[in-house]
Structures are given as C-alpha cells and as structure tokens.
Amino acid sequence: MEGKTVRQDASALSVEQIIDALRNQIILGLTHLRIGSGLQKADPVVLQTAHVFFGFTITAHMQAAQMIAARLFDKTGGTVNLRLLLRRLKTNPGPLQNGTSAELRQAIADAEKKLPILDASLHSITKRRNKWLAHTAPQTVANPGLLAQEAPITADELERTFKVAGEILNSITNIKAGATSWFELVDENDFEWVCKLVADAKCAQVRAYEAEFDARAPFPRPRDCK
Numbered sequence: 001m002e003g004k005t006v007r008q009d010a011s012a013l014s015v016e017q018i019i020d021a022l023r024n025q026i027i028l029g030l031t032h033l034r035i036g037s038g039l040q041k042a043d044p045v046v047l048q049t050a051h052v053f054f055g056f057t058i059t060a061h062m063q064a065a066q067m068i069a070a071r072l073f074d075k076t077g078g079t080v081n082l083r084l085l086l087r088r089l090k091t092n093p094g095p096l097q098n099g100t101s102a103e104l105r106q107a108i109a110d111a112e113k114k115l116p117i118l119d120a121s122l123h124s125i126t127k128r129r130n131k132w133l134a135h136t137a138p139q140t141v142a143n144p145g146l147l148a149q150e151a152p153i154t155a156d157e158l159e160r161t162f163k164v165a166g167e168i169l170n171s172i173t174n175i176k177a178g179a180t181s182w183f184e185l186v187d188e189n190d191f192e193w194v195c196k197l198v199a200d201a202k203c204a205q206v207r208a209y210e211a212e213f214d215a216r217a218p219f220p221r222p223r224d225c226k
Contacts (some may be wrong), residue, residue: 029072030159033159039054040155048220062155066128097178107175166183
C-alpha cells in the first residue's frame with residue numbers, strides 16, 4: 001500500500017545477502033579509516049591550508065569508521081552483523097561449493113574463537129556509538145573528555161577490528177562459494193595526490209618569495225620543500 005512502511009525482518013534475508021552487506025561494510029569501514037588516519041599524518045602545512053575542511057574531513061572519516069565497526073559486531077536484535085551470519089550458517093548454511101559441512105562448522109568455531117580478541121576494542125567502539133556517535137548521552141555533554149578516557153580506541157585497533165571481520169568473512173565465503181574478497185578500494189589513497197598538489201603549490205609560493213626578496217620565506221614550508 002502506498003505510503004505504508006514495510007518492515008523487513010533479518011530472517012527473510014538470504015545468507016548471500018548478508019555476506020554481500022558485510023563485505024561492503026568492511027570495504028567502506030577500511031576506506032574511511034585509511035583516509036582519516038592517512039590525513040592525520042599529512043604534512044601540517046598542507047592541513048593548515050584549509051584547517052576547517054581537513055579537520056572536519058578527518059573527524060567525519062574516523063567517526064564513520066567507528067560506526068561501521070560497531071554495526072559489523074552489533075548485538076542489537078534484528079540487525080545484520082557478523083554474529084547473525086554465524087548463527088544463520090549453523091542452522092541454514094545452504095549449498096556449499098568449496099567445502100563440506102564439517103569444514104563450515106570448523107570455520108564457524110574458529111570465527112567464534114576470534115571474537116574475544118576484539119572484546120576491549122568493541123567495548124570502546126560500542127560505548128562511543130551509544131554515548132556520542134549515534135546518541136547524545138547526558139554524561140558526554142556534561143563531561144566531554146570522559147568518553148575518551150572510558151572508551152579509548154586507536155586507528156590500529158580499528159584496523160585490527162576490520163581485519164578480523166574480513167578474515168571471518170573470507171573463511172566463510174571460501175567454503176560457501178570458493179571465493180574470497182580483497183577489502184581495499186582501488187585508489188583508496190588518492191587523497192595523497194590532493195595533499196601533494198597543495199604541498200607543491202605552497203612550495204611554489206615559498207620559492208617565489210625567496211627568489212623575489214632573496215631571503216628565507218617567513219611562512220611555513222612543506223616537509224619536502226627544499
């Protein structure tokens with residue numbers, strides 16, 4: 001009926017649909033993370049050229065990476081996540097193109113053993129999602145610095161979270177379909193070219209000033225500007 005919202009239950013999804021959704025989430029999460037953490041390491045002179053733009057861009061990418069990591073391991077009922085995939089495979093694995101039922105059961109058991117490795121990181125990620133990224137908790141408003149203390153997370157920990165998710169998914173898809181995924185976008189690091197163009201332009205300003213006034217430029221120069 002037009003205008004009526006149709007509720008879709010996760011149980012109606014096929015295993016293949018769940019796998020595709022999780023694969024896309026891992027790719028998106030890693031891309032956001034690598035752009036955000038890559039920009040954090042960029043030349044400060046480049047970042048200061050448009051400090052609002054770069055500051056907001058870094059924050060947006062890092063927050064998006066955390067939100068996606070939270071979704072991959074979400075414990076909320078009815079959501080699509082890795083735990084849902086493992087449960088579904090136990091009860092309704094469907095056809096296996098590159099392995100046996102015993103091998104699939106072993107892959108599921110191995111996956112479940114990996115999850116505790118991420119407990120500390122997922123605790124922080126979930127708390128950040130619940131208290132700031134998805135909801136604004138009164139405690140976070142009252143004491144903005146408290147969340148960083150209670151739920152610390154690093155780029156390396158986020159990277160490991162996505163890596164483990166990818167390993168689990170590939171162990172399943174190898175048995176299910178005889179295929180694995182590469183979780184990197186082509187040209188995911190093209191932001192480096194943008195940074196280089198800005199650095200080259202800033203360096204050209206330095207050289208022009210020094211050529212005209214025969215003195216060292218009184219403003220910051222990019223790292224590789226000799």
